[in-house]
Amino acid sequence: MTDKSITRKPIFWVPLALFFGLCVLLAIGLTLNPREIPSPLIGKTAPAFELPILSDPEQQFSTLDSLGKPWILNVWASWCVACRYEHPILNEFAQNNDTFIVGLNYKDPPANGQAWLDQFGDPYTLSVIDFDGRVGIDWGVYGVPETFVMDASGIIRYKHIGPITVASLQNEIVPLLRELSSEPKTQIREPEF
Amino acid sequence: MRRAVKIILIGFSVTLLIIAQNSHAAEIEIREFPNNRVSADYQQLINELRCLVCQNQNLAASDADLASDLRDETYNMLISGKTVAEVKEFMVARYGEFVLYKPPFSPATWIIWIGPFVLLAFGLFIAVRITRNSANTSIPAPSAADEKRVNKLLDN
Numbered sequence: 001m002t003d004k005s006i007t008r009k010p011i012f013w014v015p016l017a018l019f020f021g022l023c024v025l026l027a028i029g030l031t032l033n034p035r036e037i038p039s040p041l042i043g044k045t046a047p048a049f050e051l052p053i054l055s056d057p058e059q060q061f062s063t064l065d066s067l068g069k070p071w072i073l074n075v076w077a078s079w080c081v082a083c084r085y086e087h088p089i090l091n092e093f094a095q096n097n098d099t100f101i102v103g104l105n106y107k108d109p110p111a112n113g114q115a116w117l118d119q120f121g122d123p124y125t126l127s128v129i130d131f132d133g134r135v136g137i138d139w140g141v142y143g144v145p146e147t148f149v150m151d152a153s154g155i156i157r158y159k160h161i162g163p164i165t166v167a168s169l170q171n172e173i174v175p176l177l178r179e180l181s182s183e184p185k186t187q188i189r190e191p192e193f
Numbered sequence: 194m195r196r197a198v199k200i201i202l203i204g205f206s207v208t209l210l211i212i213a214q215n216s217h218a219a220e221i222e223i224r225e226f227p228n229n230r231v232s233a234d235y236q237q238l239i240n241e242l243r244c245l246v247c248q249n250q251n252l253a254a255s256d257a258d259l260a261s262d263l264r265d266e267t268y269n270m271l272i273s274g275k276t277v278a279e280v281k282e283f284m285v286a287r288y289g290e291f292v293l294y295k296p297p298f299s300p301a302t303w304i305i306w307i308g309p310f311v312l313l314a315f316g317l318f319i320a321v322r323i324t325r326n327s328a329n330t331s332i333p334a335p336s337a338a339d340e341k342r343v344n345k346l347l348d349n
Contacts, residue, residue, distance in 0.1 A: 011319070034248060040289040107258065133262050140287040142245035142259055 039140055039159045046073070046150050047138035051128035054105050054113055061102070061128050063154070070180040071100040072173075073148040074124070074164075075136065077108040078116035080144040086163035087120050093169060094123035099177055103127035106136050106144055149173060151180045222261075224268055234277050238267050241294050242284055251294055 006012050041047070050062040074090065076083045094101060103124035105113040110129050117127070130136055139148065149158040158176055160168055226232035236253075242263065244255035252260050252267070263284070270280050284292045296302045335343070 011322075037245065037289055037291045040286060133259075137262065137266060137287060140289075142288065 035143065036161050037142070039156075041140055041148075041156050042159055044156060046148070046154050046156050047135070049128075049130075049135045049138065051130060051135060054103070054110055054117075054127035054129050057110060057129065061126055069100060069152050070177055071102060071150050072177075073102050073104055073139070073150070075104045075106050075139070075141050075144050075146040076127075077106045077144050078112040079108065080106075082163045083145045084120070086145055086165075087123070089164055089166055089169060090123040091121045097174075097177075100125050104130050104135065104139075104141075106130050106141060107133040147173070149176055149180070222264065227272070231271050235268060235271055238271070238277060238280055239264055242267070242281075243292050243294050245288055245292065 046063060048063045050060050053059045053061050076087075090101075093099075101124050103126070105127050107130065110131070113127065113129070117124075128135075133141075139146075143161055145163055147160040147164055148156055151157050157180065158172065160173070164173070224235070226235065239253040240251050242252045244250045244252055244257055244260040244263075246257035246259050247255050250260075252264050266283075267280055270283065275283075281293065290296055296305060298306055
């Protein structure tokens with residue numbers, strides 16, 4: 001058997017084809033961010049909660065209060081370094097938009113959270129205290145900051161993991177909010193599974 | 194000389210102490226279970242659920258704050274009478290199938306479960322073919338001209 005007859009056999013090319021297939025798969029893998037785990041909550045009703053309000057802990061905020069209009073939940077904490085990075089962006093967004101933004105002060109002593117807002121500015125319509133992180137578990141929070149966008153019927157439509165960037169705000173969150181506010185408000189969407 | 198040895202010995206034992214303390218940085222959680230079954234379920238769950246913060250550790254091994262919260266959650270659910278399947282369902286509903294170190298057998302994971310066996314079968318098939326082929330091919334006898342050349346070369 002000479003070399004030529006081997007190369008004519010299709011099986012000779014199989015390892016090379018497998019190698020290139022593997023290269024393509026690995027190349028795709030390199031472009032993915034392993035920290036971004038797709039949330040199973042998207043398309044489902046936002047987990048309900050009732051928590052004390054940070055600025056006035058005597059009062060409770062319930063998710064039912066925000067029903068009827070699109071709203072944003074931003075998970076933050078005074079110990080979270082990445083939150084400092086996104087905070088000015090949120091401040092600017094809040095100045096130019098009247099979107100209802102709830103801050104979930106996650107696993108943070110309330111005094112620290114309030115001091116943090118006093119120091120860096122408060123973009124939130126209101127913040128709630130999730131001191132033990134129990135509500136964070138219901139929302140599948142695993143890395144602060146996280147940002148969720150809900151539509152008028154309380155369905156989670158978008159989740160951003162990690163600090164919000166100007167690009168993610170302009171390209172994803174703002175267009176989504178525009179689309180959501182034009183949706184009829186009485187429309188009740190069935191959770192998509 | 195004696196003093197130097199003493200100082201070295203003290204330094205050595207202090208270093209050992211520091212190392213020993215650091216290796217026990219993870220707090221040991223003491224949990225009480227009503228029976229061995231619940232205890233076994235708990236061990237199974239914290240070993241099979243993944244910590245989402247340090248992604249290559251399970252809940253049992255992880256020192257992350259969230260892992261400790263999820264261990265508490267697992268414990269409380271089991272104590273309140275929930276089954277292993279119910280706890281897994283609870284975690285998957287919140288964090289996705291990524292939390293399961295042992296993914297379920299579903300169309301999306303078929304390739305993970307069956308893939309290695311398919312590759313093994315393929316490899317065996319190739320190996321058998323190659324060995325058979327090489328056994329079957331007999332080496333052709335050298336032609337008269339070749340034999341002449343060989344003899345000439347050997348004579349030199």
